[in-house]
Amino acid sequence: MGPLFPLGLIGDELNMLIGFIIGIGFGFLLEAAGFTNTRKLAGVFYGYDFVVLKVFFSAAITAAIGLFLMNHYGLIDIKATFYPKTFWIPTLVGGFIMAFGFIIGGFCPGTSICAAVTGKIDAMVFVLGAIIGIFGYAFTYESIWEDLRNSGAMGRVNIAEWIGVSDGTFILLLTIVAAIAFFAVSVIQKKVTEKNDYQL
Amino acid sequence: MEKSKTYMNSYLAGILIGVFMIGAYYFSGEGLGASGALKAVVVATVDGVNHDYAKDAHFFSARVQNEEQSPAKSWLVFEVLGVIAGAILSAALAGRLKMEIIKGPNITNNKRLIFALIGGLLFGIGSQLGRGCTSGMVMSGMGVLSLSGFIGLIAIFGGGYIIAYFFRKLWI
Numbered sequence: 001m002g003p004l005f006p007l008g009l010i011g012d013e014l015n016m017l018i019g020f021i022i023g024i025g026f027g028f029l030l031e032a033a034g035f036t037n038t039r040k041l042a043g044v045f046y047g048y049d050f051v052v053l054k055v056f057f058s059a060a061i062t063a064a065i066g067l068f069l070m071n072h073y074g075l076i077d078i079k080a081t082f083y084p085k086t087f088w089i090p091t092l093v094g095g096f097i098m099a100f101g102f103i104i105g106g107f108c109p110g111t112s113i114c115a116a117v118t119g120k121i122d123a124m125v126f127v128l129g130a131i132i133g134i135f136g137y138a139f140t141y142e143s144i145w146e147d148l149r150n151s152g153a154m155g156r157v158n159i160a161e162w163i164g165v166s167d168g169t170f171i172l173l174l175t176i177v178a179a180i181a182f183f184a185v186s187v188i189q190k191k192v193t194e195k196n197d198y199q200l
Numbered sequence: 201m202e203k204s205k206t207y208m209n210s211y212l213a214g215i216l217i218g219v220f221m222i223g224a225y226y227f228s229g230e231g232l233g234a235s236g237a238l239k240a241v242v243v244a245t246v247d248g249v250n251h252d253y254a255k256d257a258h259f260f261s262a263r264v265q266n267e268e269q270s271p272a273k274s275w276l277v278f279e280v281l282g283v284i285a286g287a288i289l290s291a292a293l294a295g296r297l298k299m300e301i302i303k304g305p306n307i308t309n310n311k312r313l314i315f316a317l318i319g320g321l322l323f324g325i326g327s328q329l330g331r332g333c334t335s336g337m338v339m340s341g342m343g344v345l346s347l348s349g350f351i352g353l354i355a356i357f358g359g360g361y362i363i364a365y366f367f368r369k370l371w372i
Contacts, residue, residue, distance in 0.1 A: 105319015
């Protein structure tokens, strides 16, 4: 019965070793999928490369289906995981700030770390910027951010329950939307790259 | 030259990342994060320089109460150390380990680096305010059907599409 660490079935040290091993898989796949190339990442916003959308949605849906089935068959209790709490206001505002960060900087934190350690100088600068940003946020936390960050608290909210459908129905709808999106972006990408050679 | 440009199939990479995410939740109850590890670096640095300040400042206080264990010793830090090792391994196998600046065709290297710094700064702030980044909050949140993951998805990618036009000269 999982999750093993939160239920006290494995110790702290083993848990961190598992984190390291899972990280290796995650980093390997991000690099292998091309996520260290900032132009491939930015392509999702300009129609010439949709690798971000394809990887992102197939990962989220695979995990959603897998965890749903494991929860259903009693292999994991999703409620016992460190399930993210929803604070809708700071997530919306912070998400919009991250949108600017993504378009201007061409990375997100995970991809920038992979790119920085594999030699991309622009990514090294992005990571430096992110660390400076967190320092700046930390030192101005009480005066600027604290109230905003704690606003809009809703607790642990499952989107399917929130909408009023079953988890299975929601995952099915999400999969259908993703399938349509996968088809649509392949058409868009073909049209955009026919007109222009982006030489990635 | 051609060989080094070959990337893994996007859907295959996505499905395998999903499998690792299931593993992360099953073993550790955690999603796949990134920005949290950068935060841990900041917290550990400030705590190391001035523990008395960190103990009282709201941003740091909850994370530095345990006198026995460094705030840098967390699951996320070990996960991201793994990410670093994995990325280097993959790049080495594919012949992609080299120093370079990747940028749009119409901007200079200096401009690219200045914008990378500004973008990183914004992402650093946004990920703290929004309680996680694209991987830890959005992708991993979506995996467990957390509402916050979907709000983050709409804000980051919806926001990105709204503003993309104004920054097109950076990329195309």
